[in-house]
Amino acid sequence: MPTVRQLAHEFLERRGLTTIFGNPGSNELPFLADLPDSFRYVLGLHEGVVVGMADGYAQATGRPVLVNLHAAAGSGNAMGALTNAVYSRSPLVITAGQQVRPAIGLEAMLANVEATQLMRPLAGWSGEPSCAADVPRSLAQAVFEAELQRRPTYLSVPYDDWAVELDTNAAVTLARTVRRGLSPDEAHLRELAEQVGTARNPVLVLGGDIDATGLFDRAVALAEHLDLPVWVAPSPHRLPFPNRHGLFRGVLPAGIAPVSGRLAGHDLILVLGAPVFRYHQHVPGPYLPEGSRLVQVTDDPGAAARAPMGEALVADPGAVIEALLARLPSRRQARDFVPNPPAETAEAALHPEQVFAALRDTQPADTSYVVESTSTNSAWWRQMDLRHDSSYFFPASGGLGFGLPAAVGVAMGRPDRPVAGVIGDGSANYGITALWTAANYAVPVTFVILRNGTYGALRWFAGLLGTPDVPGTDIPGLDFTRIAEGYGVPATAVTELDELRSVLKTTTDGPRLIQVDTQLTTP
Numbered sequence: 001m002p003t004v005r006q007l008a009h010e011f012l013e014r015r016g017l018t019t020i021f022g023n024p025g026s027n028e029l030p031f032l033a034d035l036p037d038s039f040r041y042v043l044g045l046h047e048g049v050v051v052g053m054a055d056g057y058a059q060a061t062g063r064p065v066l067v068n069l070h071a072a073a074g075s076g077n078a079m080g081a082l083t084n085a086v087y088s089r090s091p092l093v094i095t096a097g098q099q100v101r102p103a104i105g106l107e108a109m110l111a112n113v114e115a116t117q118l119m120r121p122l123a124g125w126s127g128e129p130s131c132a133a134d135v136p137r138s139l140a141q142a143v144f145e146a147e148l149q150r151r152p153t154y155l156s157v158p159y160d161d162w163a164v165e166l167d168t169n170a171a172v173t174l175a176r177t178v179r180r181g182l183s184p185d186e187a188h189l190r191e192l193a194e195q196v197g198t199a200r201n202p203v204l205v206l207g208g209d210i211d212a213t214g215l216f217d218r219a220v221a222l223a224e225h226l227d228l229p230v231w232v233a234p235s236p237h238r239l240p241f242p243n244r245h246g247l248f249r250g251v252l253p254a255g256i257a258p259v260s261g262r263l264a265g266h267d268l269i270l271v272l273g274a275p276v277f278r279y280h281q282h283v284p285g286p287y288l289p290e291g292s293r294l295v296q297v298t299d300d301p302g303a304a305a306r307a308p309m310g311e312a313l314v315a316d317p318g319a320v321i322e323a324l325l326a327r328l329p330s331r332r333q334a335r336d337f338v339p340n341p342p343a344e345t346a347e348a349a350l351h352p353e354q355v356f357a358a359l360r361d362t363q364p365a366d367t368s369y370v371v372e373s374t375s376t377n378s379a380w381w382r383q384m385d386l387r388h389d390s391s392y393f394f395p396a397s398g399g400l401g402f403g404l405p406a407a408v409g410v411a412m413g414r415p416d417r418p419v420a421g422v423i424g425d426g427s428a429n430y431g432i433t434a435l436w437t438a439a440n441y442a443v444p445v446t447f448v449i450l451r452n453g454t455y456g457a458l459r460w461f462a463g464l465l466g467t468p469d470v471p472g473t474d475i476p477g478l479d480f481t482r483i484a485e486g487y488g489v490p491a492t493a494v495t496e497l498d499e500l501r502s503v504l505k506t507t508t509d510g511p512r513l514i515q516v517d518t519q520l521t522t523p
């Protein structure tokens with residue numbers, strides 16, 4: 001009779017979850033034993049890096065991803081990275097070993113006390129089977145819940161369950177499939193087409209979900225068909241529209257009043273694939289401009305329910321885009337791409353705009369950028385010219401430690417695309433051990449570390465909040481070339497623009513790190 005482990009491995013193989021991102025403890029070893037040859041285990045040296053890599057891989061592949069963490073302390077280390085995966089809506093299936101059932105209540109070493117509560121409220125579904133016979137079904141539930149809700153799930157399994165033999169009845173779980181159709185009904189589509197078709201000055205606001213669900217090109221088709229100006233929703237974790245397109249108007253600022261200011265004059269605000277909205281700095285004001293109506297289309301019921309204003313339609317934004325394209329006459333105008341402005345310069349070091357212009361001019365046009373540099377967003381959008389889907393990944397909840405690991409995960413998930421991580425010298429430290437995984441799995445990725453010696457964004461926030469003299473915002477003296485070499489990644493330190501451009505023009509079939517001294521700028 002098959003063991004729990006054999007049934008679990010077979011189920012995961014059938015569902016395509018054969019890449020496991022993990023960091024093991026003794027509780028996890030019985031699950032990892034006898035992995036079929038089709039499985040690949042990717043070791044991260046810290047659980048935050050493991051989940052960050054898995055998040056990047058899930059976003060790059062658009063598929064659920066298996067994560068295997070140690071109980072309690074291991075799972076706890078992953079919380080920061082998990083906050084990002086929740087808001088990027090990454091379908092991670094996080095599994096963790098548990099003590100044997102008789103040892104849990106007495107809280108023996110490595111007991112994951114109240115395991116199902118540990119990752120909540122971040123993880124969606126969270127479970128621990130009440131007996132070994134329920135492990136295969138519970139694992140299937142964890143996978144299907146992650147896929148359906150597009151939210152990480154957590155499954156804790158006592159380590160002696162895996163060797164238990166089950167009767168053939170448990171095998172029926174292997175054949176299960178679960179599918180979801182979210183097509184909006186005819187009445188909703190008719191009403192929405194009417195609203196858009198009769199609006200005097202409509203505007204399109206696109207969220208990261210548009211890129212995450214493969215709708216980048218269809219969103220461009222809709223904007224061009226109706227000649228709609230396009231804003232990106234605040235705090236984007238992905239780029240849903242080409243940022244040099246003639247219809248592109250920018251990334252909405254992450255404050256209530258500034259958003260209303262940018263959208264003033266539009267009588268219809270159509271929001272596709274975004275929460276309304278992911279504000280950041282608290283700048284109170286009217287949620288909507290005078291005379292504006294907001295309609296949000298999202299397949300995330302939670303995002304629809306918690307919005308503070310407007311109307312929401314819970315449906316697949318892709319189906320809505322196709323319906324509007326089919327029902328509304330073309331208003332297409334010729335719209336040229338906007339040329340890049342000259343890059344700002346600086347005295348003591350390179351201006352971030354010079355670094356970004358160098359990346360734009362030297363890297364392939366279809367490069368995927370994983371960005372985690374928090375004081376350079378304005379410089380980034382002024383200088384980059386991103387025209388492809390999956391061109392931009394940013395920590396979805398601002399939890400640092402995403403950049404280096406996610407760049408490794410994206411590169412593993414999209415071997416067909418060049419990948420570059422653009423990461424601040426502060427952020428890099430939260431996920432620095434990802435360099436070891438990049439070196440040991442020979443992942444082709446370029447890491448560009450922007451070294452300005454500070455937590456630049458916090459310096460800006462300190463001014464904004466009237467607390468300019470706060471401690472803890474300077475990080476002088478970090479040498480990422482020596483750190484990188486310690487983890488096995490070849491590295492170069494650059495201070496001059498010509499040097500940077502010539503290094504960037506070279507190629508590599510493995511990981512490399514380029515440390516660039518930059519001037520502190522404001523976000």
Ligand SMILES: Cc1ncc(Cn2c(C)c(CCOP(=O)(O)OP(=O)(O)O)sc2=O)c(N)n1
Nearest residue numbers: 373374375398399400424425426427455456457
């Ligand atoms: C896990 C974690 N810890 C701390 C912070 C707070 N934080 C910190 C520490 C920032 C500074 C990042 O510095 P950097 O060098 O990466 O980039 P800039 O110098 O361009 O700001 S931005 C920010 O929100 C965070 N967002 N996430």
Ligand SMILES: [Ca+2]
Nearest residue numbers: 424425426454
């Ligand atoms: Ca910095």
